[in-house]
Amino acid sequence: MKYSFKNDYSEIAHPRVIKALEAVGSCQFEGYGLDEHSSNAVKLIKDIIKSNSADIHFVSGGTHANLIVLSSILRPHEAVIACDSGHISIHETGAIEATGHKVLTAFEDDGKLRTDSIDRVVKSHTDEHMVKPKAVFISHATEIGTVYTKEELTRISRYCKEHDLYLYMDGARIASGVNSKYCDLTYADIATLVDVFYFGGTKNGALFGEAIVLCNEEIKKDFRFSLKQRGGLLAKGAILGIQFEELFKDGLYDSLAVYANNAALRLAEGINESGVGFMSDVQSNQIFPIFSNELIKRLESSYMFHKWKKVNDDSTIIRLVTSWATPVEAIESFIENLSRLNLRT
Numbered sequence: 001m002k003y004s005f006k007n008d009y010s011e012i013a014h015p016r017v018i019k020a021l022e023a024v025g026s027c028q029f030e031g032y033g034l035d036e037h038s039s040n041a042v043k044l045i046k047d048i049i050k051s052n053s054a055d056i057h058f059v060s061g062g063t064h065a066n067l068i069v070l071s072s073i074l075r076p077h078e079a080v081i082a083c084d085s086g087h088i089s090i091h092e093t094g095a096i097e098a099t100g101h102k103v104l105t106a107f108e109d110d111g112k113l114r115t116d117s118i119d120r121v122v123k124s125h126t127d128e129h130m131v132k133p134k135a136v137f138i139s140h141a142t143e144i145g146t147v148y149t150k151e152e153l154t155r156i157s158r159y160c161k162e163h164d165l166y167l168y169m170d171g172a173r174i175a176s177g178v179n180s181k182y183c184d185l186t187y188a189d190i191a192t193l194v195d196v197f198y199f200g201g202t203k204n205g206a207l208f209g210e211a212i213v214l215c216n217e218e219i220k221k222d223f224r225f226s227l228k229q230r231g232g233l234l235a236k237g238a239i240l241g242i243q244f245e246e247l248f249k250d251g252l253y254d255s256l257a258v259y260a261n262n263a264a265l266r267l268a269e270g271i272n273e274s275g276v277g278f279m280s281d282v283q284s285n286q287i288f289p290i291f292s293n294e295l296i297k298r299l300e301s302s303y304m305f306h307k308w309k310k311v312n313d314d315s316t317i318i319r320l321v322t323s324w325a326t327p328v329e330a331i332e333s334f335i336e337n338l339s340r341l342n343l344r345t
Contacts, residue, residue, distance in 0.1 A: 003004045003330045004304040007203070008065040008104035013243075014205035020246040021207070021239065029238040033058055038241025043296070044222040045199065045211060046148035049191035055214040057223060058240035059232040062172040063092045065198045065210045070135060072226035073166055073196070075220045078134035079104050080168075081121050083234040085111045085143045087170055099177060102131045110280055111142035112152065122163060129181055136160055139170040140190075141177035144279065145264075146285035148177070166216070169197035174258030175204045176284040183283075184224060191215050201240075205256045205324050209240040217314035254323035260285040264329055270335030274342050279308070279317045287320050298341045303334060 004010050042056040046301035059065050066088050070080055079102040083090045083177035085244070088096050089105050096103050104125075106117035113136065114318070120132050136156065141147050157181050160167040169190060174197070177183055178190075190197055201209040215219045227233040234240065247253040261284055268282040279288035288308055292298070292315055296307070306319040 002304050005326075005330075005334070006304050006306055007323070008321050009203050011325040013207040014247075014252070014256065014324060015298060016252060017110055017206055017243050017246050020242050024238075024242060031237060032074060032233050032237045033237030033241060037236040037238050041241045041244035041248065045213065048187050048248060049213065050188040051191050051215070053215075053217075054191060055202055055220045055223065057212045057214070057227060057232075058234075058237060058244065059198075059210055059212060059227070060169065060208055060234065060240075061085070061202055062198075062210055063095055063198060064230070065212055066092065066137075066170060067232045068113060068226055068232050069196055069198075069212060070096055070137070071103060071166060071230065072223060074101050074134055076100055077128075078130055079125075079131040080135040080237040081106060081113070081118055081133050081165075082095045082136050082137040083108050083111055083113050083139075083142070086137055087139060087143060087172070088137055091143075103137075103164055104131070104133060110146045111139075111144040112154065113138050113144055114152070118156070118159060118165075121211075122165075125158060129334075130244060133165065135166040135168055135171065137168050139172065140185075141173045141284040141286070142178065143283045144288060146280060147180045147255065147280065147283045148185065149182075153185060153190070153193050165191065166196070166219070167194045169194045171198040171202035172203055172210070173257075174198070174200055174286060175253055176261055177216050179254055179257040179261055180284050181261075183279075186321040194217075197243070199253075201243060201247060203323075204253060204260075206243045207239075209243055211244050218274050224271075256283070258327065260324050262319075263326045263328075264300070265324060266328075267320060267331050267334065269329070270331070272339060274335075274338050276338075276342075285322045288289055288317050290315055290317050295338075295341055299334075299337065302337060 007037040084105040199211040
């Protein structure tokens with residue numbers, strides 16, 4: 001059977017999460033996230049972000065979170081600025097546009113928005129004949145595995161406040177980002193610097209689910225109405241609460257991300273030793289080596305991964321993703337096979 005490096009959500013869930021769900025399988029709970037487990041999870045998250053004033057809401061997935069948040073905080077004529085490689089820009093089938101809000105993109109080589117690129121988009125929208133930029137969308141870690149520093153996020157946050165823009169962080173891989181050795185941000189820093197973000201569970205040990213964190217008072221009002229209207233208010237919301245309650249106990253959430261990041265670094269080290277280059281620096285649990293098409297064809301007989309971008313007629317960038325459950329044996333096997341196959345090309 002081929003081993004998959006395609007993503008970090010191929011495994012069903014961490015054993016502790018499954019065990020926690022099994023333990024309450026026949027119990028009865030209040031619906032729509034009003035159960036005790038969801039309340040406990042909210043308390044744990046508030047402790048981590050060091051904010052008692054934040055509002056926490058659980059939803060099923062990342063695209064759902066992005067759609068609900070952005071459609072909730074934007075007026076009909078308002079738009080969101082995102083990097084051209086951002087998830088809402090290319091990987092959500094126009095979900096944001098389908099709600100009536102345009103995604104305005106800016107190009108960045110490393111997937112991280114900067115104030116100058118945001119400013120160019122803002123200044124190019126001059127009057128009521130154009131959509132009005134109102135929100136800035138960033139991902140941490142980004143779609144190409146890079147991470148923001150505290151200085152970078154502070155700069156963006158300051159610009160957004162000065163120009164009356166909401167700052168929204170997609171946190172599908174926030175644990176990987178925060179626990180990167182290249183990142184000096186804490187969850188508390190993020191809660192202070194952005195207006196809204198979410199903790200991704202789907203890609204870090206949960207069966208499914210994300211925890212939206214509303215930090216700005218302006219966007220809290222009637223948010224549950226938006227959740228309900230967009231299909232995000234689950235009757236069996238306790239399933240989400242139980243998972244996040246378990247993930248945020250005893251540092252499990254962060255330890256899973258640390259493992260995934262370290263697995264990626266080991267994989268990248270082995271690939272580098274084979275003389276292979278990378279599209280970008282390895283900063284989290286996604287790596288993007290550049291392989292010859294012949295080598296890719298041979299690797300595909302034993303592994304699954306995404307072909308990310310064609311470099312030329314002979315070479316292609318692929319994406320390899322490690323998770324909380326990636327076996328050491330799978331990493332060492334890939335490195336050994338790569339070394340052996342590389343000698344034959």
